Amino acid sequence: SQTSKATSTSSASSSSQHQTYTDAEYALMAYEKLDGQGMANLHSNADRMNWYQKDNKFSVDFGGHSTTMTVNNNDVLVAYDSATSNGMGEKNASVNYTKTELAKEYGQYKDTLDQLIATGTMHAQKRDGAGSTSSASSSSASVSQEALNKTYTIMGHTFKPVWADDYKSCVLVGTDGEGEAAEWAPNAIGYSVEERKQGMEQVSEAYKELYGKD
Structure with a gap:
C-alpha cells in the first residue's frame, strides 16, 4: 500500500502543474495571443468588450468587427477579419493555437481572464437587451x-x-x-x-x- 500511496501523491502534484482551464479561458487566451497587445491593453479596453458563447464557439468584439474562437480538444481555432484591398474581409483569416502553448503563456493570468470574460458577458447581455427595449441608456449608445x-x-x-x-x-x-x-x-x-x-x-x-x- 506504501507504493500505491506514493504514486497517487506524485500524480496529484504533476496534475496541479497541468492546471485545467475552461473553454472560455482558452478562447480568450487565443484571442489575446492573436491580438498580441498584452494583457494590460486588453484590460484597459474591458469597458467596451463584448463576449459571447455558444457551445464551444466564442466571439469577442469591442464595438466593431468580431473575432470567433472555436475550442477543440487540443487546440483553439481563431477566425478573424483581415484587411483586404476593399476593406476588411469577413472572417477571411484564421490561425490555430494548441492548448498547451496557450496555457504555458497565459495560464498565469487565469484570474484576469475570468474577470474579463465576466465583464464582456455582462456588456454583451446589456447590449443585446438594450437593442430590444427603447430605453437604451443614453450614456453609452448601444447598437444591435x-x-x-x-x-x-x-x-x-x-x-x-x-x-x-x-x-x-x-x-x-x-x-x-x-x-x-x-x-x-x-x-x-x-x-x-x-x-x-x-x-x-x-x-x-x-x-x-x-x-x-x-
Whole structure:
C-alpha cells in the first residue's frame, strides 16, 4: 500500500502543474495571443468588450468587427477579419493555437481572464437587451449586431457603421471615401440645397435606425 500511496501523491502534484482551464479561458487566451497587445491593453479596453458563447464557439468584439474562437480538444481555432484591398474581409483569416502553448503563456493570468470574460458577458447581455427595449441608456449608445451589419443609403451613397474611438460609439462612414455621413451630407458637392436637406434627414433616419432611437 506504501507504493500505491506514493504514486497517487506524485500524480496529484504533476496534475496541479497541468492546471485545467475552461473553454472560455482558452478562447480568450487565443484571442489575446492573436491580438498580441498584452494583457494590460486588453484590460484597459474591458469597458467596451463584448463576449459571447455558444457551445464551444466564442466571439469577442469591442464595438466593431468580431473575432470567433472555436475550442477543440487540443487546440483553439481563431477566425478573424483581415484587411483586404476593399476593406476588411469577413472572417477571411484564421490561425490555430494548441492548448498547451496557450496555457504555458497565459495560464498565469487565469484570474484576469475570468474577470474579463465576466465583464464582456455582462456588456454583451446589456447590449443585446438594450437593442430590444427603447430605453437604451443614453450614456453609452448601444447598437444591435443586426444594425451594425446593415448598409445605409444617403443621397444615393452607401454608408456603413464604423466604431469610432473618439466618440466611443458607431458612426456612419461612406464606403467611397465620403467620411462621416452627418459631416458629408450638408457639404456634398454637386447637390442642390434641397437635396442636401433631404440628405440630412436621411442621415438622422439612419442614425435612428442604427441606435433604435434619436
